[in-house]
Amino acid sequence: NAGVTQTPxxxxxxxxxxxxxxxxxxxxxEYMYWYRQDPGMGLRLIHYSVGEGTTAKGEVPDGYNxxxxxxxxxxxxxxxxxxxxxxxxxxxxSYWDASSGNTIYFGEGSxxxxx
Amino acid sequence: xxxxxQSPQSLIILEGKNCTLQCNxxxxxxxxxxxxxxxxxxxxVSLTIMTFSENTKSNGRYxxxxxxxTKQSSLHITASQLSDSASYICVVDNGNNRLxxxxxxxxxxxx
Numbered sequence: 001n002a003g004v005t006q007t008p009x010x011x012x013x014x015x016x017x018x019x020x021x022x023x024x025x026x027x028x029x030e031y032m033y034w035y036r037q038d039p040g041m042g043l044r045l046i047h048y049s050v051g052e053g054t055t056a057k058g059e060v061p062d063g064y065n066x067x068x069x070x071x072x073x074x075x076x077x078x079x080x081x082x083x084x085x086x087x088x089x090x091x092x093x094s095y096w097d098a099s100s101g102n103t104i105y106f107g108e109g110s111x112x113x114x115x
Numbered sequence: 116x117x118x119x120x121q122s123p124q125s126l127i128i129l130e131g132k133n134c135t136l137q138c139n140x141x142x143x144x145x146x147x148x149x150x151x152x153x154x155x156x157x158x159x160v161s162l163t164i165m166t167f168s169e170n171t172k173s174n175g176r177y178x179x180x181x182x183x184x185t186k187q188s189s190l191h192i193t194a195s196q197l198s199d200s201a202s203y204i205c206v207v208d209n210g211n212n213r214l215x216x217x218x219x220x221x222x223x224x225x226x
Contacts (some may be wrong), residue, residue: 004158042119042204043159066149090158100166101146101208106158 002026004107006091013081013115016115019074021110023091031094031102032074034054034066037085043090047062081114087110118142118215121205126220128195135221138188138205146210150179150190151217153202162190162203192222200224 004025013019023032035043035058043096045058048099049068063085076092078085079106088111119140128134147166151159151199163172163179165188173178176193192199202219209215 009205035149040218042218044216045214092158100164101210103161103164104149104214106151106160110155 001107004091004093004105006089006110008109008110009074009108010111012115013078013084014115015081016100018077018079019086019112021089021091022076023074023076023093023107024072024092025074025091025093025105026070026072027093029093029105030071031113032068033092033094033095033104034064034074035077035090035092036060037090038087046076046089059097081112083114086114093097117212119205119217120208121203121217121220123220124218125223127223127225130195130197130224132195134192134195134222135188136192136203136205136222138190138217139206140186140188140207140215140217142186142209142215144211145183145186146208148179148181148188149206149208150177150188151204151206153204155201159204179219182188190220195222197223197224197226 014106033048034111052071067075069092078113094102122137149164150162153159165181169188179193181188205217207215
């Protein structure tokens with residue numbers, strides 16, 4: 001059981017390039033999320049998905065797109081990278097139960113630098 | 116305005132000593148509050164979760180408290196170890212699949 005796996009772990013992009021971050025979870029979770037974490041700021045939600053084939057905007061969605069074609073995968077795309085998108089990106093998945101609400105599991109992070 | 120405020124922003128403690136981290140929130144409605152530990156270069160890992168009716172929850176040397184009336188929570192670390200050096204993040208769930216994250220308490224334990 002690998003949990004939540006993100007690839008790649010590190011990437012350097014030039015301004016204007018595109019790329020896709022891949023997130024995979026093997027826990028059969030319905031919910032998946034993409035967050036970014038910047039120095040001095042809390043985790044901010046970019047996009048999320050409540051099930052296969054669904055996506056929704058989070059707090060900071062501009063400049064990003066996502067797809068959830070399979071339940072276990074959640075892809076984050078940058079169409080035209082900008083220096084402001086230099087950040088650490090965390091994927092997460094969660095399940096819900098009546099006693100504890102949403103229990104979220106995070107991946108190990110993807111460090112993206114846009115130059 | 117951030118809905119979850121944590122203090123102190125950072126602190127340094129001697130190995131073996133105790134420390135307490137604070138979390139104040141304004142999130143409403145309230146479903147549960149979690150404390151996560153994030154080691155440098157790693158993803159956050161859940162330490163405790165408390166619902167509205169719970170006042171305290173322990174996980175080894177970590178003890179979290181919740182006062183839902185004053186909307187305050189604390190995380191107490193007992194007999195700190197070098198491995199406790201990390202960022203501790205307070206997360207409040209409003210029950211509608213929206214989480215509010217604090218900026219974290221950065222703890223450094225020195226020998």
